[in-house]
Amino acid sequence: MTAPPEVSDPPVAADDAAVIKESVREPERFAVLYDRYVEEIYRYLAARLGPEAADDLAAETFLTAFRKRHTFDPARGGVRPWLYGIATNLVAQHRRGLSRMLAAFRRAPSLETFVAGPEERVPTRVDAAGARGPLAAALAALPSGDRDVLLLVAVAGLSYEEVAASLGIPYGTVGSRLHRARKKVRAALGEVNPVIGDSNG
Incomplete structure (x- = not known):
């Protein structure tokens, strides 16, 4: 009995930077990056x-x-x-005030976000009937730079290094903006940390 022909493993996906470089000469190669990241970019937006x-x-x-x-x-x-940086810039250009963003938060049944300190690396579910309104108001009151950092961490799940690269800011600035944003959000929620139910953290 003749053995079936060997099927070779699919090639390992090229790293992103190589795909970008190749796409300059072969534009169709850019589709790899689209397929790889479009869903998470969409979720962030x-x-x-x-x-x-x-x-x-x-x-x-x-x-x-x-x-x-x-x-x-x-x-x-x-x-x-880099893609998140482009998306964030487009948000800033597109938004006239915060009406669209706040409407999106109000329509959502809940929001997975980080409002705890860096030592509490768990997503916090903010109840739609409880904290959503104050949370939306707190986000609206944040300076745009602080809000961008908070949402890139909370919604997109980017690391500090990735946020720094996305926004073109120093690593240390990411930490200070995130700390300031979390503090203001907790204050808006009555100093209650939704992760642990008290004002610690």
């Missing part, structure tokens, strides 16, 4: 602006990245935080 705006801005994020792919510098960070 939907949390900030709602699903309708997220559809358009997710596409715009990748269109902008495609147009600027020749300017990507791997020495400044990875492709993923």
Whole structure:
């Protein structure tokens, strides 16, 4: 009996930076990055602006990245935080005030976010009937830089290094903005830490 022909394993996915470099010569290669990151970029944008705006801005994020792919510098960070940086800039350009973002939070039944200190690395579920309104108001009151850092950590799940690369700010600035934002959010929620139910942390 003849043995079946050997099936070779699929090639290991090229790293993101290599895909970017290849896409300058072969534009169709950029589709790899789209397939790899479009869902998480969409989720981040939907949390900030709602699903309708997220559809358009997710596409715009990748269109902008495609147009600027020749300017990507791997020495400044990875492709993923670069994409989040583009998405965050598009949010700032798109938003007239905070109405869309706040409407998205109000429609959501709950919000997974980090409002605890760095020692409490667990997502906090903020109840829609309880803290959602004050949370939305607290987010609206934050300076835009602090809000961007908080939401990149809470919604996108980026590390401090990735947030720094996304926003073009120093690593230490990420920590100070996040600390300040968390403190203000906790104050808006009556100094109650939703993770542990008291004002510690």
